[in-house]
Amino acid sequence: MAEVTMRVWRGDANGGDFENYTVAQNEGEVVLDVIHRIQATEAPDLACRWNCKAGKCGSCAAEINGKPRLMCMTRMDTLPEGPVTVTPMKTFPIIRDLVTDVSFNFAQAEKVPALLPPPMPENGYVMFQEDVQRGQEFRKCIECFMCQDVCHVIRDHEGNKQHYAGPRFFIRYAELEMHPLDTNDRRDLIREDMGLGYCNITKCCTEVCPEHIKITDNAIIPLKERVVDAHYDPVAWLGRKIRRKTKRSASDAAVQPAP
């Protein structure tokens, strides 16, 4: 049985350091298997999040050799020889060891104005595959938040979290804006409060997406065009000057009609 040395960051909000663990490694194992072996033997209090261990829940995101990855989908035999470094996601505050406080993302989710569909016909809505397909790509998102972690707008500038939703929520907005049933208009919100303009299309988010969602090409760029069209269209601009358009705020729009 082979052995491997894992350099795992241990600590909390007050600081911490790397600890080395040399443990067994079997054929076909992923990083999470080895982390679990450390927990089961040397360090039962090593904190890490995980749920499905199948790449479906997005709980076990961490930075492996400096790159955001799902620990459950990273095979040990794909990593270079030598010690493997595992650190928590950098963009979020540390709770303990590999566990970070990702509440930023849940706060963003609360700001999203919900789908506003027309009343449902008795036998359900009619939608065609071509129309749902675009949204389906974005709904593959498993909320691992690695795109948020790697996005330099918030990774390098903590203060931007106040006015920047991040790639995960840009695909959520894109999904809603492209939803065949939606009647809500979130364009001003996206431009003014969600900071879409801060994204300068470096595609770091697309690169790390474990679901291979084309975040930049299929969501952010079309969303930018849509927002820009709405805002800089001269006719629309004149219209707004004359009659200030009623803007739906997130909280207004979140109130759904009674079902």
Add this chain to the structure above:
Amino acid sequence: MTYEHHDYDVLIIGAGGAGLRAAIEAKQRGLKVGIVTKSLLGKAHTVMAEGGMAAAMGNVYPEDNWMVHFRDTMRGGKYLNNYRMAELHAKEAPARVLELEQWGALFDRTKDGKILQRDFGGHRYARLAHVGDRTGLELIRTLQQKVVSMGTDVFMECKILKLVHDDQGKVAGCVAYRRPTGEFITFGAKAIILATGGAGKSWKFTSNSWEGTGDGHAMALWAGAKLIDMECIQFHPTGMVWPLSVRGLLVTEGVRGDGGVLRNSEGKRFMFDYVAPMFRAETAESEEEADKWYDDHTAGRRPPELLPRDEVARAINAEVKAGRGTPHGGVYLDIASRRSAEFIRRRLPSMYHQFMELAGVDITTESMEIGPTCHYIMGGVQVVADTAATAAPGLFAAGEVAGGMHGANRLGGNSLSDLIVFGKRAGAGAAEYIEAGDVAGPMNRDQIDAAVAEALAPFDREAGENPYDIQRDLQEMMQANVGIIRTQSELDYARGQLDTFTERVKNIKVKGGRAYNPGWNLATDLPAMITVCKAVTIGAILRKESRGGHTREDFPGADPEFGKFNFAHSTNGGNWDSEIVTAESPLLPMPEELKALLEEEK
């Protein structure tokens, strides 16, 4: 000591499909609702469901209706089901699926723009609404987004330790701890809905995540509710067997619904040799006949690969035992030779991805090696079908933690629909219970203090055992002795071992502090795991027959006498190490018109 405390009308434990659907219902009825989950929101086991949710909408086969779905569910469950649950489920599932689209779900479509439905084992018609092979994710995200848009309090990474009564014995709240800080927290509630999911983590080869420890089953039992059918455990026929690190990881039944077949090491499509008499009339006799069926269900009878899960799992087990297994002890699941690469990638994207990345297998060109894996517990908390009420006043249960709906064996696709049908009913049941006014008073302080003291004890011991060692040994013991095929001597051995495990748990030593300490969290899981294992083992000992997810080597046939009741467990004392008392609980008598539905097809 005082703890952080919150009061709700309805407190929901668990944030999977059932819990979230219950929350929506209770919120819509104007109640103050709190949700507690031991993980982050949106990570519950529901996300792992792949194939779809069964609902007789008739979008693909207009012949389909609730009566056929009811019949399929009862037959799949080997008639051990709570018929009323199966009836409500079959009738209400279509409306529950449709309403998801109001909240943003995007299902795959038929050519005329309706929700597309796919074939699954045991369902007579193509009936599963789905989104590729990630239907569970779609369900949880849709419900999660709806719950968030309604402004619901969600306590994430908060683990409930024990339910607490008032002085009259009604369920009045619970004690929990926040995982990030290790601080205790109490919740008072007029009604509590358990939606805690399953218990499969006590087996070695399992599709369940760390969360499937049966906390809800155990807490309900301790609080005075009853558990039924605990011996009925579903071993999903197609879990990955290689590499070892992903052993148990699920391969959706959709692979077989879309044309995949099972072959042994000789290349033989062996399922034709394992068609039980009950299913012969509607199962194809030859490969030619079976292959016609995929395109037109009226041109041939169903392929035997689509028999209910218990039948397929037993057949695979038998092939491997007869020496016709794969190098890693499974059989082959082959879709590569039967469908185009493009078709496979479009219909089964997650499976393609999963095998490519984890096993280095391209399922568009190679066969998958698969074998049975512990997947689902049919048994659970005994409930009143219409309201989800348990025997403990103030306590409700929905989803996998509830028992009765699936009888002795669950059909694929009936779980996601179970969550939304009975999640909604639990929310309504709790609301009606509160409206009736006779709700619990304040929580009994002694019970709170006892639960906290019990949780902290593993820190205080001078020395003791590592909880991970106990968990590993428990999983190995249950896999070996209370697995897919059971026999008296092994079950007796397991029952004795579980008493030894009880003593070992009382001697756990936890290292480190209270903040986000997985070792401590496991120490708090083990009492529930052992309680559930005891109920499973006792049920398996008593049920001296084979039925659905309970197979006895020493009693290979079904015995009609055992088809008349469930084994119902309660405790003598309400502590985790209290004695479990088991009695026969007769099945609900079925109305004649429903009986007629079952008779027609026999």
